Amino acid sequence: MEIMRLVVTGPVGAGKSTFIRSVSEIEVVDTDRRATDDTLLLKKRTTVAFDFGRLQFGPDMALHLYGTPGQSRFDFMWDILIQKAHAYILLVAAHRPHEFREARRILTFMKQRSPVPMIIGLTHTDCPGAWDAANIALALGYPHPARRPPVVAINANETASVAQAVIALVQYTWAGSLTPTT
Amino acid sequence: MTVTGYLADFSLPELFQLLEQGSKTGLLTICTLNDKTSINHHNHHIWFSQGQIVAAGNSLDQQGLMRLIAQRGWMGDRAVSRLAQTCQIHTPLGLCLKNQGVLTAEQLKLLFYTQVMRQVCALFALPDGWFQFDPKAPLPAAEMTGLIATATDVTLAGLRALKDWAALDEKLPDPSSALISVVESKPSLRLNPNEWQVWEFTNGTMAIKDIAQQLNLTVAKAQQIAFRLIVTGLAEEMPIMAAPTTSAFDLDDSTALEASIPGATTGAAPVSHSFLQNLVGFLKGKV
Amino acid sequence: MAISTEKLTSILQSFVTSTTDIQGAAVVTPDGLPLAATLPGGMDEERVSAMSAAMLSLGERIGSELARGGIDRIFVEGDKGYGILTSCGEDAVFLVLADKAAKQGLLMLEIKRTLVDLKAVLM
Structure with a gap:
């Protein structure tokens, strides 16, 4: 069995669990609990260990998706999940500049622990006050447009949109291991 | 694209870093919210050119620098505006006056310090404010001394001098x-x-x-x-993931700590290209 | 009614001090925030809480998905000691850290008794 493991990370409420639910073919293994902290301002439940989703696309081929908890008190889970990942996507809510710094902290943590390819997924890009991709990339610490990972807009509720993002991530991973085809 | 938000969400030092790293040109406007202490000035304007600060003021009437010069008593309002009319368009007023021999380099520095450093540094203490960066706004030659400061330098100076960090506490x-x-x-x-x-x-x-x-x-x-x-x-x-101190556990070896050192584990086994190809093909069916 | 953290803490303290071979205990929310804790020096309350919540949620998931039913406790046995997680009603998780020398039967009994006290405060 050949398995590719993708990690979906990002601050609280960026849409990680929704992302995985939208694309998984099995019922997602979630470990959410009722939130009792500031998270409550955003949503009722929050992931405490990880979310797990799977796409089986051949008799011996599967994609595994792991969603991390958002709060940094679960950084031991970030560590466990990223160690075995082939690639990851950092989800950021484009209309909450408040969380860009937290996204940046997560990114620094991940980068230090794993050199695998990553892309940035922007959710809520159609909300009022949403920033554009170029400025979010800047806010996340990528001053050079030529040297930043791909940034894609995602509607985490739509299977097609999430599939598109996973394609972007897989192709980017591919490009890194191969000479680019396009 | 216009960038907007609240300073409580995205602080001024972060904003300056973004504008500098993005080599942005345009006008940053900050509207203070319910700020009772400064009744007169609800808007602050800072102009950026290629990520550097070129001018600042609290009005858009193009008269701020002239007023500063007049306040210093170096020249009357009218004298300045008469001279200003002879300046070439797009030439910073300060530079123009210096070229005409009306202001010295030292005087320009002092003007810039008053206009930019002092005004902008005071903004770091703002508890909140709504900001907007407009990349289409033209640079105001009449407000410019011709001197520039990097956003980084202003941030460093402003934060070093900052007494009350309450506004930035969460950041x-x-x-x-x-x-x-x-x-x-x-x-x-x-x-x-x-x-x-x-x-x-x-x-x-x-x-x-x-x-x-x-x-x-x-x-x-x-x-x-x-x-x-x-x-x-x-x-x-x-x-960082806090490793427990040895006193608590009486660890006689360091093996328990090694697990949390990055790179200590082997990572994921690579997947084949045919796998990736199949996966992309499969996902395309879902789009 | 507000939960009395003093009461919780005092229950934990008497539990830790009165039972031999117990090194620490904590009561945390299911989403990983500390409610009360008496831990060995150097252990961070926040981390301990987050880990307890993650572990219990995974355990409960194993219980349901792998048809083991409701989870009474999760037992981590290391060569230096035990970590035992017990669900403490809907709103709390009880973590106990014990020395390797601890007698398991006694430990379970003590945990069961303390749970009753904790639940009374949490009600």
Whole structure:
């Protein structure tokens, strides 16, 4: 069995669990609990260990998706999940500049622990006050447009949109291991 | 594209860093919210050119610099505006007056200091405000001295002088986080002794609270210095997973700690190209 | 009614001090925030809480998905000691850290008794 493991990370409420639910073919293994902290301002439940989703696309081929908890008190889970990942996507809510710094902290943590390819997924890009991709990339610490990972807009509720993002991530991973085809 | 938001969400030092790193040109406007202390000035304007600050003021009437000159008593309002009319379009007023021999280089520096450094530095203490960056706004030659300051320099100066950090409290790095350098060589910024000391610890292993202890600083002070290093693009905050101290567990070996060291585990086994090809093909069916 | 953290803490303290071979205990929310804790020096309350919540949620998931039913406790046995997680009603998780020398039967009994006290405060 050949398995590719993708990690979906990002601050609280960026849409990680929704992302995985939208694309998984099995019922997602979630470990959410009722939130009792500031998270409550955003949503009722929050992931405490990880979310797990799977796409089986051949008799011996599967994609595994792991969603991390958002709060940094679960950084031991970030560590466990990223160690075995082939690639990851950092989800950021484009209309909450408040969380860009937290996204940046997560990114620094991940980068230090794993050199695998990553892309940035922007959710809520159609909300009022949403920033554009170029400025979010800047806010996340990528001053050079030529040297930043791909940034894609995602509607985490739509299977097609999430599939598109996973394609972007897989192709980017591919490009890194191969000479680019396009 | 226009960038808008609230300073409580995205602080002024972060905003300056973004505008500098993005080499932005345009006008940053900050509207203070319910600020009873400054009844007259609800809007602050800062003009950027290629990520550097070229002028600041609290009105858009193009008269701010002239008023400053008049306040100094160097020249009357009318005299300045008459001279200004002879200036070439797009030439900063200050530079033009200097070229005409009306103002000295020293006077220009003083004007710039008053107009930019003093006004902008005061904004770091704002508890909140709504901001908008308009990249289409033209540069106001009449407000410009011709001198520039990097956003980084203004941030450093402003944050060093900042007494009340309440407005930025939530933005400060966590005391249990470490700092990791993001520049390859020694920073070219002129750091003060404390900043240098903290800089020496930007290796991603020591928590800010421990750095504070090591350097005999309060934790708050160390957080503030760390924040300065972060927003000036020298370091990043990195959460570290606290390893339990040996006293609690009586660990006689260090094997338990090694597991949390990055790179200690092997990572994922690579997948084949045919796998990736199949996966992409499969996903395309879902789009 | 507000939960009395003093009461919780005092229950934990008497539990830790009165039972031999117990090194620490904590009561945390299911989403990983500390409610009360008496831990060995150097252990961070926040981390301990987050880990307890993650572990219990995974355990409960194993219980349901792998048809083991409701989870009474999660037992981590290391060569230096035990970590035992017990669900403490809907709103709390009880973590106990014990020395390797601890007698398991006694430990379970003590945990069961303390749970009753904790639940009374949490009600």
